[in-house]
Amino acid sequence: MDEAAGTLTRADLAESLHREVGLSRADSSNFVEQILRHMCEALSNGENVKISGFGSFILRDKGERVGRNPKTGVEVPIAPRRVLTFRASQMMRNRIVAGR
Incomplete structure (x- = not known):
């Protein structure tokens, strides 16, 4: 993880796969891209994405x-829209709280 920014990136995920699973760097990068692409496609098709032990990406209209x-103070109409929300699993919430 990029410690300076405190952000986990695609490259960090790929590097972790390379180190811990032993995939080549290219295969690790492709694997991460395929997973993210699959998640994006599901969401763009109106499906929610649930990753057990992590959380759920939920679409709401x-x-x-x-x-x-x-x-x-002027009133303005806000158009209807679809929004994406993330809800962390209870396991993830417990890990976050314990990490303090």
């Missing part, structure tokens, strides 16, 4: 609503 500009 939000209806049209009225919003308000906080600076001016």
Whole structure:
């Protein structure tokens, strides 16, 4: 993981596969890309993605609503849209809390 930024990247995942599983760097990178591509395709087809012990990527359709500009107070209609949310599994939440 890129310690300076505190962000786990695709390259970090591929490097971890290379180190821990023994796949070549190219195969590790392709493997990570295939998994992410498969997840993206499922989500773009309207399917939720659940990874046991990690969490769920859930699509929600939000209806049209009225919003308000906080600076001016003017009401503005907000169009209906689909949003992606992530809900961590209980196991993941417990690991995060224990890591403090």
